[in-house]
Amino acid sequence: MSINNSLALIILLLGVLTAIFVGNSVNKTWLEQSYVFDTYQTDHGGHAYKYKGKEVIISKIVPYQQSPLKQANLSKLNEDPLLKEQWVEDTAHRIKLLKPAYHYGLWSLLPAFITIVLCLLTREPLTSLFSGIVMGSLMLGQYDLTDAVIIPNLAKEGTAALLLLYLWLLGGLLGIWSKTGAAQAFANYITLHFVRGPRSAKVISWLLGILFFQGGTMSTVLVGTSVRPLADKAKVSHEEMSYIVDSTASPIATIIAFNAWPAYVQALIFVPGVSFLATESARLNFFFSSIPFSFYAIFAVLGTLLLSINITTFSGKRIRDAHQRALTTGQLDAKGARPLSAKELQRCDVPSGYTPHVLEFILPLVTLISIAVFTFIFLGSPKINWAFGTALLLSAAIALAKGMSLTHVIDGFGNGLKGVVLASVILMLAVIIGSISKEIGGGLYLVSQLGEQLPFWLLPLILQLMTMVIAFSTGTSWGTYAIAFPLAMPLAWAVCQSQGLANPELFMMVCFATVLNGSVFGDQCSPISDTTILSAMTTGCDLMDHVKSQLIPATFAATCAASLWTLTVYLFA
Template sequence: MHVKNYNKLALLVVIFGLFSAVYVSQYVPKTWLEQSLVYEVYQTNDGDNAYIYRGKEVIIEDVVPYQESALNQATLNNVNEPALSQQWVIDEQGTIKQLKPAFHFGVWSLLPALITVSLCLITKEPLSALFTGIVTGALMLGEYDITDSVIIPQLAKEGSAALLLLYLWLLGGLLGVWAKTGAAQAFADMMTRRFVRGQRSAKLVSWCLGVLFFQGGTMSTVLVGTTVRPLADRAKVSHEEMSYIVDSTASPIAAVLAFNAWPAYVQALIFVPGVAFLATEADRLDFFFSSIPFSFYGILAVIGTLLLSLNITTFSGRRIREAHHRANTTGQLDAPNAQPLSAKELQSRVVPEGYHSHHFEFIFPLITLIGIAVFTFILLGSPKVNWAFGAALMLAVGIALAKGMSLKNVMDGLNLGLKSVVFASVILMMAVIIGFISKEIGGGLYLVSLLGEQLPYWALPITLQLMTMVIAFSTGTSWGTYAIAFPLAMPLAWAIGEHQMLANPEIYMMICFATVLNGSIYGDQCSPISDTTILSAMTTGCDLMDHVKSQIVPASFAAATAALLWTLCVIGFAA
């Protein structure tokens, strides 16, 4: 299609999105739904009910009977706007839980995600697509002051500020110092001499690091991508292949080697009243680990990247095969007209004259980074990524100064690194904001609410998989999808198992649990508005949409195979 036709189509999408958003805001009523959160509640020495949140004790006050709550579903069905934003209740079984109201606009709740993804695919320009999606969602919520009411409050949140600190200042600064000192190139040269003999060994090193950093999410993506980029470029591995390997060994491996923060987060979302094997936190953690053999998508995704690392491209799709052939025959790591999410300055030699680079200038900060992340995870239960990157940056700067580099040259390196990641960081912030908006207007809630107890038991797992794939793809977050889907999907799975009298309801619940867990990972991994997708492209130097389009084929093949296996397991083991 001609460029002008693409522009016209994009303009029509924008106009449709904006006018539809105003229509929804004015004329489409909200559908309110009850959301319940169950914590590990205990009694203090003073007799108060309390729970632990982020390592701190929180006292629960004003608990009311569930039937009298202003936020139970029966009450929400008869109000236009809830009277409260949250309330603690106690149900007939004596379980204390927190109720929160949430709403959706029906099928219209999918509009911002649909507009954003459509524009990404049409224009291959993610920033304008994300901004249009944000404006569309804000108008649906009745927010017309986009900057002061939507963007600035989201950027001011602790999580957003932490992302800016990490990915703009610390990561950018570290990459810039490594470029200025030549440390990254010296590391690549050393690895090439001793370990990497070509494309296959470079990709295998990348795969092994992805498996080693099984914490998942952005931390794994940044660590692996930053480490392997120099040696992969030296071995002439295409950026599409590298970004796929980095992305597909981040969250998928975290669901399989789940010795990380995932089980602790997820277990709080899967309590089902009356289900003995989900009664306590220990029971739910045991349930999580028992379900790991059913994490077929995570297992297949990791195996798929291993096959690609061995240059077996049978299941990789046409785009990755073409990228592999292009890098082999022409040495071009990016497709023609690609717009990589990294500055070309980082690829050129900017080492001051007379400064002698050494690979230990890369290795020492990297070991420091990994060591602090791992030890803080062991000691505190959560990896302090900002501490890790901050210490690595300070060590890299200290080594450069100690070896005689002038302060001016070090600051030039920092400046170079910051400039190299500004564009990607802006995209990352826009992705965070549209993820919040998509969750706020209830797209995920709408999709899950379409399910019912009359669904055949064998169809529920694949239905949950498809639902969570769409939710995570639309919002760009797997953990956000878990918060939406698990509290609704797990009681539904139990109700269907009981209603249709399955012989092994616990196995059935494990399979349904695995479909939600893995479907969310797929959607997050393939979404152009996901932070891990953007960071995979950014750290490996790939064009964002080239990464998305090349990755979606092998990921979809793994997801389809997983769906077949889940269906067969339900029929074979649960019925």
């Protein structure tokens, strides 16, 4: 047994004992959490709000001072509150939903800490994630991992949708493209007409990353799936490709924000008494006005562009070494690497007598993108499952129409499932540990450590660092937004008012941008993030090689951004 594995085993055992101790002996710290909805009066004089296009009636509203869920009452608790949520009306006649949340202090970070440390020591994300889930379950007193933790989380609508998309639809599509040779035909066509070497292959990949600006998992999968064959043919290292794919996916979504992000985020940033955050339209305008301050996203996208044109000065030693390795030896992976994408997706297995055509790749891909974009325009959110499902059916239909047997099509589909099954399991475990981390209050604890007496110019930096840690620990940027924005924005306004800043709106925009961008950084670099896993999977890179090689250029971009945010508020706020 290696030293790293021995150390990992010791850490795991200590973690189990600590988790049991925390679950049985450490008291929960309860905090009031309030959520503001766009409520309105119904024809019957009651109150309601819209959720996913449907009217939800608020059954009972009590005065805030009478609520057992207000902070003054929660602070007195020695056990769990009797209510899970309650609608209240405050003294300014605002309707709010109170939901109590808790943390275990510093112990709340234990599952995420154990997971990340084990990932770095063992380079084995599957067992590391499972270990983190065990820690969190023990802290919650859930000793039946299967029935009490794993199955309920897998049964959630969002988790089931991820499993459907990334195992069945994505895996099946990649498998059929491999069977028909469509991906290879596309790579040959692009290589013949546009790619003149590794640099042009990377530039095309970067341009596709900009084009697919919907952000998150959608962009990651679309770009990674599209560029993998041409990049492999051009002998671009997998570390470079996974970095380009990952570092354009979410960062570009904060700059070209014509996607689902503003609608989601605006609901989290209401601050009582702040006129430019008072209405939904005002908050959307605030989001778009803050885009020029998304310094990290801008530097991240510029960093991938520089790498694409072979300027590796800011890319870090690991990426420079990977670049030289691929250039001199043709080896796309480091020695000892274990790519997430299985061998079934790394070879063409075209039946004899079948001639691949580039349109077999382009038509399903254009269909996929079109459905995603148009459903976003007309329905308000991209229907990714529809997009991938239609592309899968179209690919299969074209193959059958061209004479491929149904047996070969099903064989390609099955090989595609085999190719992504490991990554899909890792993805599911990442979702579960993110849910557990949120339940035990890891992010809530970190944000609660901030106070109003900070120097105003230091707050953006602290918000950035805090959200970076939360997102890195939980593997989710949107989850971090839900945790951080309702606390960070009121805090920023309180600091703004108490220290009499001359330009409060600019200060709030910078603080908003630090939370937005810090969450993107943490999500992008976390080994338990779905976009990190999918970037490695779709480009065929070893997960930990991707994490370690990406961390240096991303940290450089974050450092430059932090300097600009601090200077901006110090000089102009």
